[in-house]
Amino acid sequence: MTRPEPAGFLELDAVRLEYRFTGPSPDTAPTLVLLHEGLGSAGQWGPLPEALTRETGCGVLAYSRQGYGTSSPIRLPRRLDFLEREAHAVLPRVLDGTGFRRGLLIGHSDGASIAALGLAGADPRIRGGALIAPHFFVEDATLAGAWTAKADYETGSLRTRLARRHADVDGAFRGWNDAWLDPGRRDWDIRSTLTQCGVPVMILQGTEDAYGTQAQIAAAQRLCPPDLLTVCWLQGIGHEPHREAFPETLAALTSFIRQTLDR
Secondary structure, three states, rough: OOOOOOOOEEEEOOOEEEEEEOOOOOOOOOEEEEEEEOOOOOOOOOOHHHHHHHHOEEEEEEEEOOOOOOOOOOOOOOOOHHHHHHHHHHHHHHHHHHHOHHHHHHHHEEHHHHHHHHHHOOOEEEEEEEEEOOOOOOOOHHHHHHHOOOOOOOOOOHHHHOOOOOOOOHHHHHHHHHHHOOOHHHEOOOOOHHOOOOOOOEEEEOOOOOOOHHHHHHHHHHHHOOHHEEEEOOOOOOHHHHHHHHHHHHHHHHHHHHHHHHH
């Protein structure tokens, strides 16, 4: 595929992945790949894809992982290494299937963890990555947030809200929530991969994030090569900077993308 359609599906064997693409094709400009959160999808980035294209001149690809949006459903339960499998087995095929030639990964929450794992690989096409509210290991705050979401899904309005964006809403929620609340998940830890990042990395983190503390960022500052890491703190912002502080997030992403691509 040399130029993705504005919206469509990638066929990966028996799996169909929903995607959306905006801006110039991969053969004429760099591409920014958006990796959504644990309950997200290709369509849940709001105005960010179009704004990034406008500000950077890059193409922007957003896709729904299996089990999300209108992508193929996934068999549950998810494996505990589901983020690693996404980064190592699925993401490279998505890049190949959309004609990706060079660009950056931009991930949010679970998607930021996938991006971090992808940055630690040896794919020369990936020039850097922006991690929005990433998880590198499991914290009590992460699990508390997952328990709160579970209660809201079962007795509140979360299921109704998610059903607007996911064809298999129960599969999307349970695939995320059950995996994070599995007792075996407590020892999940990808901090060691941070030492392997050989490209620029920016972390955007809200100071009021309910799903992670400053310990996540401290780990990155300790383990990432210091000349490659930039941390952007957003005061008073929670787990979704691109929704809660859109202008500031867009400005930070734009500056990082331009500097990284000019290296």
